[in-house]
Amino acid sequence: MTILVTGSTGRIGTQILHALARSGAAVRALTRSPEKARFPEGVTAVKGDLLDADAMRQALAGVKTLFLLVSNAPDELTQAINTLGLAREAGVQGIVYLSVTRSAEFTDVAHFIGKYAVERMIEQLDLPATILRPSYFFQNDAMLKEPLTKAGLYVSPVGNQGVSMVDVRDIADAAVIELLRRHGAATALPRTTYELAGPDALTGPLLAGIWADVLNRDVRYAGNDLDVFEQNIKANAPAWKAYDLRAMMRRYQIDGAVATGPEIARLTDLLGRPPRNYRDFAQETLKQWQ
Known part of the structure; x- marks a missing residue:
């Protein structure tokens, strides 16, 4: 039996593909362009698109476990709901679904409530799934090299909450652990959520302070x-996506998204170690920039 990885x-x-390949599991990787794929040895590229039901039926044939990641898109909800329905019809026995915190x-x-609708499907149909709800990614800030190093500005408006x-x-590690367990x-x-x-x-001010320390310069x-x-x-993305991300930042500014002690402890138990911290990420990123 096989693990199918989307995204x-x-x-x-x-990262998930590399870890699964090292585990020795039989792995398929869904891609629109198998001829261009550069996957680890032992990973089979399969042609497919989450909106193409016929292609997905073929991709899911003989699959026991599914990793479902749907990127932020106008039809994200349709992609996810249809894929879960097809996985259910194919007899998939384990699913790891990447949702989002505060869904x-x-x-x-938009992309938060869309993922919550998918979670509701999983719950209502009692699908055998692990729901992973990640927060905002550290790695999004790797794109801030120019404002940080040239202007001394931390520009992501995450607010003060x-x-x-x-x-x-850590997201990839958690996904691999749950995929292999299932x-x-x-x-x-049974269903579970992390x-x-x-x-x-x-x-925002704390992040600016971390970068000031790491860069050894003033950052505000x-x-x-x-x-x-x-x-x-909007300079690099469509208007709908720019507004979606604006709405996310607005909620961060109003409500914040702070994990509880028990949530961090439970993730630590899953990973077998504490989750990584931002300062270490910033130091690693500076070395990459250099």
Whole structure:
């Protein structure tokens, strides 16, 4: 029996594929362009698109365990719901679904509430799934080299309430652990949910202070102006996505997204170690920039 990984060419999917390949599991990686794929040895590239039901039926044939990651897109909900329905029809016995923290609470953020609808399907149909709810990624800040190093500005408007940001490597590690646990089980396992977060409640000023220490220069928080943020996103992304991310930042500014002690302890138990912290990420990122 096989593990099928969607989102296979992204930051998280790539790490999952390498870890699963090392485990010796039979792995398929879904991709629109198998001829261009550069996957680890032992991973089979399968052509497919989450909106193509016929292709997905073929990709899911003989699959025991599914990793479902759907990127932020206008039709994200359709992709996820259809894929879970097809997986159910194919007899998939274990699912790991990548959702998002505060999926039920941030109802005015399109990709949050869309993921919550998928969670509701999983719950209502009692699908044998692990739901992973990651917070905002550390690695999003790797794109801030120019404002940090040239202007001395931390420009992501995360606000002052605190966000327990998470390293994508911890997300991938948690996914692999759950995929292998479900894949190795003789029968389908009960549903479970994990919040994936880092150990610190990070605010805009605190993040600016971390970067000031790491860069050994003055860095200040650029503030909470969402108009500027949206316009900057629109320079490289469609308007719908820029507004979606603006809505997310607005909720971070109003409500924050701070993980509880029990949530961090439960993730620590899953990983077998504490989740990574932002300062270490910043130091590693500086070395990459250099």
